[in-house]
Amino acid sequence: MKIVEGLFYSKEHEWVKVDGNTATIGVTDYAQDQLGDIVFVELPMEDDEFAQDDVFGVVESVKAASDLFIPVSGVVLEANLDLEDAPEQVNEDPYGSWMIKIELSDENELESLMNAAQYKEFCENL
Amino acid sequence: MSIKKTPLYEKHKENGAKFIDFGGWDMPVEYTGIKDEHHAVRNEAGMFDVSHMGEVEVSGEETTKFLQHLLTNNVEDLADNAIVYTFMCYEDGGVVDDLLAYKYNAKKFLLVVNASNVDKDFDWIKKQSVKFDVVVENTSKEVAEVAVQGPKAQEIVQKLTDYNLDDIKFFTFDDGVEIAGVNTLISRTGYTGEDGFEIYTSNEDIGLLFDKILEAGKPLGLKLAGLGARDTLRFEANLPLYGQEISQDITPLEAGLGYFVDLDKEFIGRDALAKQKSEGLKRKVVGFELLGRGLARTDAVVLNSEGEEIGHVTTGYISPTLEKAIGLALVDSNYTKLGTELTLQVRSRKIPAKVISKRFLKSKKK
8 A cells, every 4th residue: 555755644634735825635545445446526616614623525436435534624726637537547647646736725724634644544543 | 144155166276357246145256357357258358256156956757737827927838948038037027036947857847046046046946836746956066167268169168078079059958968978957048148057066066177277268369257347248148136126025927037937837926927018018128328428227206208217227337348338227118218308317327328229339330
């Protein structure tokens, strides 16, 4: 299972890459493996606002629909619409297939997330 | 209730399966991925562990008479070694289960029923049998089974036996057939819409049979396939799943499966079904295709163009073969004409759809 250094991770298996006040969010390799073949991704609109742990989208695999929980609060700057036409990219390259970019509402929330080493340990104990 | 495992459980683990709880059984849902396994079955071959299925043997002087009473389909004129797909219904026409009836001879049949219904079915059959001179035995625990399905299925299994598999025609079987040195019962049946076999043997021998088929099949593209692909495959072939297209509350006629109901004989539920037929069906299972993005799964609500609820989805997927979002839905009979516009409520979204033929794969073969 692949875990990338330098990202933040949530218990719901999302990764967060922070660049200044912008956060890019996707799902982890563990998540895509658990979901199986992804066939549809439903993402929010630009300017949609979410509080930490809100559902911001849905990822559908062949067998089930799973909610996407936003790891940190923010306002959507952009959604990765490429995934609408090629949802299988999430399986193939989970860390390259970002879902949304947001403007962070509260940087302090990042402290509630895990780093790569902590996330690795978290997954191993599941 | 403790979770049950088939004799092949450890082999699934060794082969990297992910598991789900299915009707109290810890079963492989996928190995290499549902789509990958699905395509393997459509194009080459796949092997499924179906040891969880239930087997009930009925034997004795009045076997045929009893099964004519119990089952909706006609087993009287069936040749020895032939199989029929049939239902057992309640008096009100609701379905107890759907099953295959294997006829050894007029005095001995094997009924193969759904795993999740075994106890209910056995109780039902036993209760109905009291007035007949028959013996009913639940042999589910002693019988293990694999399904080898796909265009290469025969070539693969033939490698392991001297028995000429051409002699087993569609929906027939033979027992005492040696495959890979193992004594089996083999039928040309399945739940995928492809050619293939279902092979029954003992719990002790199934492991060897599984290994030999896998070994013989791998060079021909055979993959292990789990319940995930089993469901997408049977759905595309418009084969019903108990609890979804048919159930205690959905009759075979409503599901469009009247072909397997012989109203010209007496059986449990016959009068209710005959009445339903003569009065006209109030709802029917139809095929649909989404015209907008997304997919509509089991239990999604179906609306008409005025936004009124007219039914629900029984099964829905993005079809791996057709690469389209399609499904089956039980809807008010006023909305079953091909091309009728429907709306599917999926979470907060309303997705436009239209009624299409349930013979989904036919459009592909044109």
